[in-house]
Amino acid sequence: MSLPASDTSKRADQRTTMDLGAVLPKTAAVEDDHLHIGGVDMVELAQQQGTPLYVFDEADLTFRMQEYRRAFRERYPDSDIIYASKSFLNKEVVRLAEREGLCLDVSGGGELACARMVDFPMQRVFVHGNNKTFDELNEAISAGVGRIVVDSRTELRRVAAIAKEHGTTQNIYLRITPGVEADTHEYIRTGCEDSKFGFTMREDFAFTCLEEAINTDNVRLVGLHCHIGSQIFALHSFAEAVEVMVAFMARVRDEYGYAIEELDMGGGLGIAYTAEDEPSSVDDFAETITAAVKRCCAEHDLPLPRLLVEPGRSLTANAGVTLYRVGNMKTLPGIRKYVAIDGGMSDNIRTALYHAEYEPTIANKAGQPRTEIVTLCGKHCESGDAVVIDMPLQVAAVDDIVCVFATGAYNATMASNYNGQPRPAVVFVKDGEARVTTRRETYEDLYSRDM
Numbered sequence: 001m002s003l004p005a006s007d008t009s010k011r012a013d014q015r016t017t018m019d020l021g022a023v024l025p026k027t028a029a030v031e032d033d034h035l036h037i038g039g040v041d042m043v044e045l046a047q048q049q050g051t052p053l054y055v056f057d058e059a060d061l062t063f064r065m066q067e068y069r070r071a072f073r074e075r076y077p078d079s080d081i082i083y084a085s086k087s088f089l090n091k092e093v094v095r096l097a098e099r100e101g102l103c104l105d106v107s108g109g110g111e112l113a114c115a116r117m118v119d120f121p122m123q124r125v126f127v128h129g130n131n132k133t134f135d136e137l138n139e140a141i142s143a144g145v146g147r148i149v150v151d152s153r154t155e156l157r158r159v160a161a162i163a164k165e166h167g168t169t170q171n172i173y174l175r176i177t178p179g180v181e182a183d184t185h186e187y188i189r190t191g192c193e194d195s196k197f198g199f200t201m202r203e204d205f206a207f208t209c210l211e212e213a214i215n216t217d218n219v220r221l222v223g224l225h226c227h228i229g230s231q232i233f234a235l236h237s238f239a240e241a242v243e244v245m246v247a248f249m250a251r252v253r254d255e256y257g258y259a260i261e262e263l264d265m266g267g268g269l270g271i272a273y274t275a276e277d278e279p280s281s282v283d284d285f286a287e288t289i290t291a292a293v294k295r296c297c298a299e300h301d302l303p304l305p306r307l308l309v310e311p312g313r314s315l316t317a318n319a320g321v322t323l324y325r326v327g328n329m330k331t332l333p334g335i336r337k338y339v340a341i342d343g344g345m346s347d348n349i350r351t352a353l354y355h356a357e358y359e360p361t362i363a364n365k366a367g368q369p370r371t372e373i374v375t376l377c378g379k380h381c382e383s384g385d386a387v388v389i390d391m392p393l394q395v396a397a398v399d400d401i402v403c404v405f406a407t408g409a410y411n412a413t414m415a416s417n418y419n420g421q422p423r424p425a426v427v428f429v430k431d432g433e434a435r436v437t438t439r440r441e442t443y444e445d446l447y448s449r450d451m
Contacts, residue, residue, distance in 0.1 A: 320408020344378015
């Protein structure tokens with residue numbers, strides 16, 4: 001694994017931190033050249049809490065949760081927002097989702113355990129995963145989760161058997177692969193036919209399996225689910241998926257005489273990782289989906305179902321940043337300039353996986369223009385270990401504090417201990433106050449399980 005060739009077409013400009021617009025957390029500000037978020041000086045915070053450090057703008061997170069609820073409820077009263085916790089999960093964000101009236105999407109026993117530890121209402125929990133284990137399903141059913149999103153015939157039978165052992169009937173969705181090609185990275189495209197997720201519609205497989213679900217004891221099929229991918233800018237893909245799913249619901253009614261009461265259209269709305277990105281708004285996303293559901297249900301003479309969507313990245317990404325300390329610099333004339341930081345692929349694997357793009361700034365020089373093109377390389381023993389590749393930055397010096405924006409989604413939850421690196425702390429900031437919501441790992445933590 002190595003870095004892509006340097007993009008010589010990229011040029012630094014006179015833009016400063018506050019020119020980054022939608023990339024920034026909503027409370028971001030620059031005072032005396034220092035970056036502030038939630039009224040907290042990021043330079044002082046880094047000195048106090050150490051680096052690398054994940055920082056979340058709590059007011060931003062709250063606003064985005066409320067924005068989703070408002071956008072969908074205004075257009076479609078019988079709707080709910082399910083927080084896709086895989087984007088960022090700790091106890092405090094689950095408490096926040098509960099306070100804001102969101103449901104919770106969990107994938108795996110560990111995410112469910114977090115919800116249980118903070119007494120999140122189990123009826124508002126939706127369980128996902130393409131290969132849920134017996135133990136995970138048993139934990140979910142015994143906890144009384146609201147919905148299990150079934151991904152295969154094997155799982156359908158497994159859920160029914162476990163529910164029978166518990167003397168209950170479990171509400172389920174079937175995850176359908178609608179065959180819609182979303183315009184996004186191939187690794188996060190999930191609605192096309194070549195996917196490990198869900199029941200394919202090819203050769204009528206999903207329709208045949210749905211009859212089995214209807215007739216299986218100890219489960220009740222209440223809804224259908226689909227998810228076409230992540231980081232999607234083209235909203236027409238969502239409308240196309242709605243058309244496929246509603247037509248499928250109509251066929252179920254016509255041929256099986258069965259009413260599908262709920263429709264979960266997944267998530268996937270893109271966000272601004274760079275200043276050039278122009279994602280659609282939450283209101284546009286809500287309008288596209290709700291209008292399509294209303295139109296398609298009218299065309300098929302179907303009653304409107306309960307409608308659900310599952311945002312994750314678009315709730316957490318721009319609300320979160322990561323702070324690092326500069327260790328050294330290396331300039332290779334005609335190739336690139338490296339600025340080495342004290343984190344890397346252990347706290348942000350997305351750049352190594354996808355060559356993801358991020359906007360950085362030096363938090364103690366945030367009011368100054370970003371006049372150099374640099375690569376922020378990590379400290380790990382991999383040539384491809386980088387957090388930012390060929391992006392503008394102020395002239396860096398040893399011990400500068402670098403802030404990388406839009407790291408609130410999939411960075412903390414995908415973090416590792418590669419090279420024995422303890423995972424960073426998580427700090428929430430609001431109204432000038434900072435509070436640690438997940439403490440930094442210690443070396444003792446790393447080896448506490450060893451015998």
